[in-house]
Amino acid sequence: MAAANQDTIIPLSLLPNDSWGEIVAVEIMGPVKRRLLDLGLVPGTKIQFAFSSPLGDPRAYRVRGTLLALRANEAQSIMVRRSEQ
């Protein structure tokens, strides 16, 4: 993937391996959104794509000092801006 512009907003699912993003929005409704917020995925939070499971879904992300597994459909609904750690 080409180096994305720092201001480009992309779904978390498209964040390249090892790179960091800053959450700008969680575009999902209902209990799933509630759960993602409870896990600390609120706007402004830094998140890193850490590694992938063999089939690419789920993937592990580093956030607030812990690792978190997210399904592809969850990662697609979380919008991030590319950032430094």
Place this chain on the structure above:
Amino acid sequence: MNNLKHPIVALSGNPNTGKSTVFNALTGLNQHTGNWPGKTVTLAAGTFAWQNTTFTVVDLPGTYSLFANSPDEEVARDFILFELPDVTVVVVDATCLERNLNLVLQVLEITPKTVVCVNLMDEAQRQGLVVDTDKLATELGVPAIPCVARSGKGLAALKKAIFNVATGRIATSPRPIRYDPNIEIALAVLTKELSPLAPLLSPRWLALRLLEQDESILQHFLPEDKTSTSSLVMQHPSTTKKVAPWFS
């Protein structure tokens, strides 16, 4: 309120923060387990004594939240809400406080009678993290006790803090979480209406859940025919149930 002759302590916390280790260190062999009515979640209860007072401790399921997203979360939340524990201990992982504090704030919205057990202090030290528990206690408005549950470190201080909060020797004062002005306006109206109806619950917490239309909490208050909310206080489970059935 539970009679202080039989104070109840709820142990809550995120998964894998050492709740059961704290529970074992507090209660030793004085334990038994039982099922929470209607839910396939097993709870362990045990006792410890401090200053001639015997405390019953209940080890709740580990949760990231109290929003009833799962049976575990519902059991943990309902216990804290309806069993009216004299003290709720939130066990947090000193190595990832940021994530753990979400649950602490949720508990503090329900009850000020809270003690934070900052566990895994040895692990934090190993990672080069310095956790200022005094500052944390000041910011939160409740005691924050550094512990290494696996080696029993800090457990005496934890028992003392539980005793002091249960008996009112320490007056806790959590800082209320402020929401957007429009939400605060709605809360002010609702809180005034709810105060006399549910005297045992935080009216602010209840108002927040009503604004969210939280079905899982409304169920507890609606009368059988579900046509009126006028009998809120009559339906509050704690007015009929003093102590959980597994406690004898």
